[in-house]
Amino acid sequence: MSKVGVNWHTRPKILYSKGVVLDRFKRYLMGIGLRDETVKLYVGLVGGFLDYAEADEPNTEIADAFKDYLIEKRLSRGHINNACFAIKKFYKMNNIEWNFIRLKVNDGLPYYFDEKDVLTIFQVCSNMKHLAMLQTLFYGCLRSSELCRLDDSDLDLKTRTLRLRETKGGRDDIVYISEECVDTLRTYLKMRPQIEVENRFPLFYTDSRNRWSNGDVNRMFTYYKDKARITKQGGPHVFSRHTTATLMIANGCDCRIVKEILRHKDIHTTLRYAHVADKTKRTSYEQYLVL
Known part of the structure; x- marks a missing residue:
């Protein structure tokens, strides 16, 4: 080039x-x-x-x-x-002015995994820490960076919630996790010692006792995706954001609720997933197109 x-x-x-x-x-x-x-x-x-x-x-x-x-x-x-x-x-x-024309981003249909793909990834994961991370990522609808920043104090097992600090846009948020995820986290926490990294106690840390990075999460996810023999395109973001939004809409969840759960600023971002929720479209078609 x-x-x-x-x-x-x-x-x-x-x-x-x-x-x-x-x-x-x-x-x-x-x-x-x-x-x-x-x-x-x-x-x-x-x-x-x-x-x-x-x-x-x-x-x-x-x-x-x-x-x-x-x-x-x-x-x-x-x-x-x-x-x-x-x-x-x-x-x-350096006090130099440089202007450029912003390229218009194509509003294409997002990639996503189906329910079978997600369950298979969980099933092939035999490492308890990795399983806890994957389930927290998925059920919390988290971005990789948000998963990496979690501390022990951000997890509330009683209310099944996570506190996110300085998320995209700079705000703090509370997100939900499932009972299955809570059970996995309880098992994980019993197995691992609590350690301090830069005056904080990370919920997840690497074998070298450092905080996980986005690249670490991507490599870990790709390993289990390949192990599950899933050839669809997509990494952790597709797994925990595109897939969760698509599955919720496909199962009948109101787009406005999905918007709040995924913390989208604009409903139009959420509506992208309605186009790929085939199950919802078929159900609505058969329910309302009646003669």
Whole structure:
């Protein structure tokens, strides 16, 4: 893939020290109050941009070329937009104005797993910690980052709820979990010692006694998905967000309730799942199209 749109003979000849630049960028993002997950995302995306530019202070012409490069690679429009937002923040840190045209994200039908897929994934999971994580992820309708941030104090087994802190949008929330999930968590908690990580007690921690990362969760989920011989597209987000929304709507749950359970800001986000809830459509068709 060529780096289009740039005269590489005129690129800035600046000593490349990516780590120093990214540390400064990270401090800048934290200083303007962005959430930890957003900071991590933006730092990673700008790191990729700096690798492409091979310069500490790439000019905006290179940023334009980088966007074209991402488009040529056929990356998702959401990823490209996020990269551009991150680069815009990077330039703003250096008092440079860079504008870009946001790509319209296709409103395609979401992927999802069916009930059999979910149960099979649970059944092939023989590791109690992993099963507890998968069930918490699924029944809590959580994002991977939300699962990773859970502490022992966020779990209330009596009320079958989880407290989420600084979720997408920066707000706190209370979510439900099922009785099956509670039973699994009780068993898990009896088996594992409580440990402290950075002055907090994570509900789930790795074998090396660190907090789980999104990448760790993705690799763990992919392992059990492959073990269950499921070839459908989708990772943890499809499993715990797209699938839960689709199944609830398919089983007759009002879209407005699903919106609240999944903590969507806009009902139109939730309505996407109504299009793939075939069971609900068939039931309604047979119930109301009567002569």
